[in-house]
Amino acid sequence: MSALGRHLLVEFTGCEAAVLADLERITAAMLEAARASGATIVTHSFHHFSPHGVSGAVIIAESHLAIHTWPEHRFAAVDYFSCGAVDTGAALALLQTALGATATETLSLTRGPLGRLDG
Amino acid sequence: MSALGRHLLVEFTGCEAAVLADLERITAAMLEAARASGATIVTHSFHHFSPHGVSGAVIIAESHLAIHTWPEHRFAAVDYFSCGAVDTGAALALLQTALGATATETLSLTRGPLGRLDG
DSSP states (O other): OOOSEEEEEEEEESOOHHHHTOHHHHHHHHHHHHHHTTOOEEEEEEEEOSSSSEEEEEEETTEEEEEEEEGGGTEEEEEEEEOSSOOHHHHHHHHHHHHTOSEEEEEEEEESTTOOBOO | OOOSEEEEEEEEESOOHHHHTOHHHHHHHHHHHHHHTTOOEEEEEEEEOSSSSEEEEEEETTEEEEEEEEGGGTEEEEEEEEOSSOOHHHHHHHHHHHHTOSEEEEEEEEESTTOOBOO
16 A cells, blocks of 8 residues: 655754744744645644643644744744645745744655655 | 654554544544543644545644544554653553554654654
């Protein structure tokens, strides 16, 4: 069986702390990222994260795009689970700019009964 | 820096197709799983997935718990991103029973600037 989905786990480091702590800016960036990838947004939910930061997800027809931020570490963890044709690269490039990240590290996995690391 | 979060990616195989296609049952199982792990539920969103199955996420104070199901393959992909003390094992055991999975495969990752595979 071929892969059913693709799951990208992305670590954004060296981000702007003020952005990572800003619920409205994170929400806007995540929605813009989902749109940039061509995904169909179903709904979204974001909230302030304890003790700092913002947490939430955009539920898309093609799966989900989630974020958790740690302003005190200038770090954000993003995951983009997708099925079908979405341009995840466009979403991640937009997020890198929006978060002011100085570096990113991406782990790409296929999901399915034979899911495995593939890059 | 120690890990900031833990991200479990779980493949449930051999599931009951009828359960995987049932929006209400998947929603109930995911909420029950979040509660079983001791997480604080913030909100949730589930919807029918194209062309089959159910997709959605529970946003918890400690991060998120998401699922995507493929009834036609008797397969469900779950991910549980957690920060702080939650009993992810209890959540996954509950889901295995609820989905009728005959096998599970779990990838556990730490998330953070030095995120890495750890099991």
